[in-house]
Amino acid sequence: MQYDARAMKAQRCRCVGLIACCSLLAMGLSLPASAATDLSEKAAATAAPAATTLRISLDDAVALFLRQNLDLLMAKFGIESAKGQQITAKLFPNPTVSIGTLSAYTQGRNIGNSGQLFGQVQQLFELAGKRGYRIESAGFGTQSVEAAFEDAVRQLTFTVKDAYNRTQLAQRRLALAEENRDRFSRILDVNTIRFKKGYIAEVDLIRIRLQFIDFQSQVIQSIQEGDTARGDLRQLLRVSPATGLELTSEFDYKRIDPDINRLRTMALDARPDVRSKRFTMSQREAELKLARAYRIPDVTVGGGYAVQGSKGPDNQGQLALNLGLPLPLFNRNQGGIVQAEVAVQSAEADLSKTLNQVENEVDVAYRNLLQSRRLVEAFLGGVLDDARSTFTIVERAYERGGATILDLLDAARTSRTIQQNYFEALFSYQRHVIQLESAVGQEILL
Template structure:
């Protein structure tokens, strides 16, 4: 992306971070499967605790994820087809023999004589009308399409890694909030148990406090399970053992992003690897059509041989021969193959147009979701979050002095918990919508 565009928009656009690009190049190398396997064995050991930022998690994902390795095999397969397309047909060696018997009369006697011939011949097929060149062109576009599909796998799975990483952080934030509320109500329960024994509060109020404490305790268990499940998903994406303990260092925080939607649409059409893959497929189908039309013209087979004859036989004992073979295109001029190739070109064009429409709509939806979720987070940060916390503290102190009822305390606690949980979820949704927009555009977006 040019510096001019960066200055105009105030946003820096780049392909996936340099670390991801470098790792993708490594994965596309011929020794990638071995390198990835060695990385998986030596990166971390079971029982080890590793601290990962988001970028470090992405780097580990690129080295060890098996889905990426499977996608890389598709590139190797396409390269094999490209090598095959450039090969010449093998020559054909044939050897034929012939023998004859002749009866000779010598006076009253007769005898049989035998003669033989060995005829080796080599034939070579020569493809006409540029068939080999069209085949090489088609295979080249196939390889480029496979490489673009590999990049698209990085794009899609990279979003999954980011989303899973922050799902762990979301569960951690929820868990921390539930533990804070549980500990707070544990102290309130202890104090009011003493007050109940002294006859200062009714038993029903103590029961209500105890039920609220149990509710917070159940939330602690629930969010602990969610955090464990999210960590398991992340370990699977990073190809780590369940015995490996993860500590994530990139916090779930708010960073305002305000991109230009028109620039995003333009960038998506240029940067999305799945669009590039579809364009390469369309070019490949056009090359296949040219190849199908070239098959209307027959290929030529040239042959040469030398016949060696024994001492008995015709006078011409040594014979050299040259042959030329050309099929007569009277019936089959590849009419069906041309029709199929034309339909394939039309289908590839329709598929490309469909993908373009999908990309434009994905960018638009992701951008709108980002804007709405940003507004919600900013509304919480505008004072609502602090008001909910302050209200709970005020009501708790008033309850301790007898200026508020247990109903007021429980209501303030639930309101504070709900507001804080909603804020954490809004923050996560904002971050997730940003990742979705980056995935829809095909590039990282930072302000």
């Protein structure tokens, strides 16, 4: 059986064993069973995995990222550990059980004829609301950790959206580069014929060829940028490199005109890192109240029962009740109170710093959004269409002899530069939109 060389190259790796066996059988040869099995196993081992394509929108990418990484992030921030501390804060002190013996060793007495066995239970009672303050502090601590986790999700969501948009930008750059390459490939073919017929000079053909090579290099560069951007997005989404990504969200301009005063209010009220700092400050205030409560000593109440030996003076049992109260003569938790007061002041300063930082982030993101919006709208106001039409007009004029090769090359470069700058401006605008959303702490509706 004759096989065409091109057909052989198109066969899948998984068919190598079968083709080899069939070829040998056709020539009258036979393979041992073990050899055939080894050959099949090698072919299966070298078979390439089937490629899959993941169609994903921007919202789907964010949802997939959170689904793939949520458990890891929760473990990292120790949310369950903080909840465990909250449970511990609610527990009462354990009672203490003690058992002992008492015996006299004078006047012929010993443990056998005058011994006494007694048992006692003691319980510590916390006063001045210590347990309540401890529960309050642990509750604020858990809320602070949860808010810090939400803030991490906020920042990582920005990273995912930015990687998604960078991939879209690379795709648009590649499409533009391929369009310019294909267009100049046709121009090069036509002018090669014209050169052979003596209609144009060799230097003009060389200039067209160099411009074609320039567009071809841009195609390669855009492919590399796209592979890098998709690789970054796959890592964030924890997707296999063998999986292709098809981005379904539009890379187009959508005007938003947010209210800056409303955005500032939203950020100061709802942003997770602000809430985390506020919960931390409330926790420090609860710890200060707990430290002050430790100035009041706790009470220990105990009760017990004692049984005398068989030859004791009265051979009767005895009940005991005791009350223990430390005298706060020296230690009234002075150092703990000072430390708690400093912690409150530090938390208050940290909250004030965060509020100022949030206000500035919102203001900067808003101003950047306005400027990038103006730039995009300037391109859409006619500059983009003018650059494209100018290239087409000059190309047709060149074909009729009404323009020089330098005019053609200049129009091509101008058209390419204007379109690339538009893509950059559109990407910058979308990045400033998600930066503003990140600064506010929630999505801005169009």
